[in-house]
Amino acid sequence: MSLEEPDMTAAVTTEAATEHIAGLRDRLDEIDARIIELWLERAAISQEVGRTRVASGGTRLVLNRENEILERYRAHLGADGVQLALLVLRAGRGPL
Ligand SMILES: O=C(O)C(=O)C[C@]1(C(=O)O)C=C[C@@H](O)C=C1
Structure with a gap:
């Protein structure tokens, strides 16, 4: 590949990756919205x-x-689950 000829294969791959990441981020945003809703309901x-x-x-x-x-x-969830549960409980009954 010369300097004048951009690597089109790499460009296409990057575009596909960007699209894939955008789709995954949409899903992450949906999951976060559900977590927040459930957190407040609980x-x-x-x-x-x-x-x-x-x-x-x-x-x-x-x-x-x-x-x-x-x-x-x-x-x-292991040790992180315990930390999460402590926050979940505090959100409901307040600090100890
Ligand atoms: O299950 C209860 O009795 C509650 O009061 C709810 C809850 C909870 O958030 O899960 C909150 C405070 C209690 O110490 C125990 C549990």
């Missing part, structure tokens, strides 16, 4: 559970339930 439900329990004389926290949730996230 937090609202968790707050309602907490309000209902406290209003009927119960505790704000139920630690054995939190442990079950932490363990479920750990079983599926």
Whole structure:
């Protein structure tokens, strides 16, 4: 390939890769939107559970339930899952 002749094969490959990446990013954006929606829905439900329990004389926290949730996230996602579960729980019941 000379300097005057651009490598058209490389150009086509780059265009295909760019298109592929754009399609994958669209999917990532859809997944992120679902995660955000589910995150907000879960937090609202968790707050309602907490309000209902406290209003009927119960505790704000139920630690054995939190442990079950932490363990479920750990079983599926490992150590990162535990960190994620801690954030998920905090979004609902607030900081400890
Ligand atoms: O399951 C409950 O009893 C809740 O209050 C919900 C929830 C949760 O977000 O999963 C929040 C606080 C409790 O400590 C345990 C769990």
